[in-house]
Amino acid sequence: MVSVAILGAAGGIGQPLSLLMKLNTSVTKLNLYDIVNVPGVAADISHVATNAQVKSYLGPKELDEAVSGIDLAIIPAGVPRKPGMTRDDLFKINAGIVKTLVEAIASNSPRAMIAIISNPVNSTVPIAAEVLKAKGVFNPKRLFGVTTLDVVRASRFVRDIRSDIDATTLRVPVVGGHSGNTIVPLLSMASTPLEFDIKTIEELTQRIQFGGDEVVKAKDGAGSATLSMAYAGARFADSLIRAMSGETVVEPTFIALAADVEGANQIRELGAGELDFFAVPVELGKEGVRRIVPLPAESITEFERKAIAVASDALAVNISTGVSFAKSA
Ligand code: NAI
Numbered sequence: 444m445v446s447v448a449i450l451g452a453a454g455g456i457g458q459p460l461s462l463l464m465k466l467n468t469s470v471t472k473l474n475l476y477d478i479v480n481v482p483g484v485a486a487d488i489s490h491v492a493t494n495a496q497v498k499s500y501l502g503p504k505e506l507d508e509a510v511s512g513i514d515l516a517i518i519p520a521g522v523p524r525k526p527g528m529t530r531d532d533l534f535k536i537n538a539g540i541v542k543t544l545v546e547a548i549a550s551n552s553p554r555a556m557i558a559i560i561s562n563p564v565n566s567t568v569p570i571a572a573e574v575l576k577a578k579g580v581f582n583p584k585r586l587f588g589v590t591t592l593d594v595v596r597a598s599r600f601v602r603d604i605r606s607d608i609d610a611t612t613l614r615v616p617v618v619g620g621h622s623g624n625t626i627v628p629l630l631s632m633a634s635t636p637l638e639f640d641i642k643t644i645e646e647l648t649q650r651i652q653f654g655g656d657e658v659v660k661a662k663d664g665a666g667s668a669t670l671s672m673a674y675a676g677a678r679f680a681d682s683l684i685r686a687m688s689g690e691t692v693v694e695p696t697f698i699a700l701a702a703d704v705e706g707a708n709q710i711r712e713l714g715a716g717e718l719d720f721f722a723v724p725v726e727l728g729k730e731g732v733r734r735i736v737p738l739p740a741e742s743i744t745e746f747e748r749k750a751i752a753v754a755s756d757a758l759a760v761n762i763s764t765g766v767s768f769a770k771s772a
Pocket residue numbers: 450451452453454455456457476477478479519520521522523524533537540559560561562563564589590591592593621666667668669672
């Protein structure tokens with residue numbers, strides 16, 4: 444029985460995500476917040492015959508109330524990419540939006556789990572961490588960057604070339620971050636052995652890393668992934684909710700590699716080095732991150748090791764951009 448707030452609920456991701464969360468029978472309260480159009484979205488979704496009570500919150504004056512008494516906040520607020528833009532181009536606008544929203548959560552529901560979808564995730568999650576630290580309520584086990592879409596794409600893109608694989612059950616751990624070459628699918632550790640040749644691995648890795656561009660290009664100026672992202676966001680939120688009620692669930696997600704997070708050292712040895720954040724398969728429990736699932740070093744291929752090194756260099760820049768913004772704003 445959880446109370447969920449969706450911040451940015453009237454957007455391309457926010458609307459289908461709100462609908463999917465309304466369908467989640469563990470959700471008892473669904474607070475929908477946006478700066479535009481949210482009363483209509485909330486009224487519409489509130490008629491769906493599940494037990495969750497839907498409420499609309501419009502504009503900054505209603506933000507505090509929207510995030511009071513919640514167990515989980517999901518944040519898809521912000522601007523999406525247009526053709527030719529990278530996720531980092533979004534930083535200027537989205538950094539400030541995420542900062543404001545996380546400040547409100549920190550003040551009103553300091554123990555809430557926070558799942559950030561707003562890009563660039565590699566920088567917005569470090570911003571959120573700094574905001575929570577400044578408020579004295581940072582818990583690295585309760586803050587998540589949502590990278591589930593990379594995991595979802597990995598399963599689906601494998602299925603595109605291997606029709607014998609079930610995309611609904613195949614799990615490929617995706618580590619690193621959430622943009623371009625910071626996305627590192629570990630195809631060698633897929634839940635079903637794939638045994639691809641190196642050319643296939645290179646092509647598949649490239650497609651998973653830049654899969655978002657396929658959608659941006661096809662939408663031709665009308666935005667980036669929204670429907671598949673809503674599916675991925677709802678899957679991540681459901682995993683978190685099931686974990687909060689006692690199940691053990693594993694999902695890759697971008698988290699702080701804090702000293703008290705079990706498994707952080709192994710990820711550092713694997714290539715994360717001194718980075719403070721990294722996407723890793725996480726075992727979720729009642730209190731959020733229970734531990735990082737060990738990734739056996741001997742199973743990682745040379746190709747993957749190199750990809751992790753490239754990802755780590757780029758991530759170092761993205762993370763420090765976020766931290767500097769939060770400290771100076
Ligand atoms: P959109 O423009 O359709 O919707 C964004 C919503 O945020 C709008 O309704 C807007 O009014 C709202 N918003 C803007 N400022 C706000 C504020 N201060 N407080 C609350 N709400 C505010 O954009 P879309 O397509 O839904 O994408 C949202 C974000 O998600 C983008 O940053 C996008 O890059 C990111 N994204 C992340 C993915 C991931 O895998 N993590 C995948 C796809 C998109």
